[in-house]
Amino acid sequence: MTTDQLSRTFSALADPTRRAILARLSAGEATVNELAEPFTMSLPAVSRHLKVLEQAGLITRGRTRQWRPCRLEAKPLEDVADWVATYRRFWDGGFDRLEDHLRSLTGDA
């Protein structure tokens, strides 16, 4: 995955409503109406959020004309999890070295 795509995923995830929508979709596919229920916002507002999520590849929409269920796509979230794991290795290694560095300064190595 390119960092461009990762940026798009993060940008889509930056909104709490969109995260809540994804959390709901993890329980199974849902229609726009069902997704709008817990929020005090209009259907068009929810649709705009869904469009952002769809463009980021985080959800797909069914093809049935009247009933276009939204479905969670796992791949972008897996990429985010990979990003976190990569950085964790990066910093954990650095913090081990930081510990060694501090010990060398205080002489209790």
Add this chain to the structure above:
Amino acid sequence: MPDLEITRVFDDPRELVFAAWTHPDHLASWFGPHGFTCAAVTLDPRPGGRWRACIRSPEGEDHWMHGVYREVSAPERLVFTFAWEAQELETLVTIGFAGLDGKTEMTFRQTGFPSAAERDGHHEGWTSSFDDLTGSIRGKDDR
């Protein structure tokens, strides 16, 4: 998840641990993962000031990164942006330094959506259900 959070306790006062981040000589001696060296570092630790660093892999490959300091409150808190120069993604790093009887508990956080993190008061925007979601999708413990 999907924020990265790492907590470490160091046997030194937080003034020293904070300085290890904000003094170039200190930073150069530890910055980068195992096997890497820090080949260059310049920093201007004040709000709006820039930092730039280069780490060199065991194979001799250089990786440059840079960012801007957002908050420099010695010895408690340090906030800066972080981006690899070969990539477009900007991330936000927030580090808290808490004193524990002469020791330091360092809480490190990195997020991939800096603007939202700041708007939400640094990470308060996450729902626990969403955190569970990304964890379960991955199905692995990344600790």
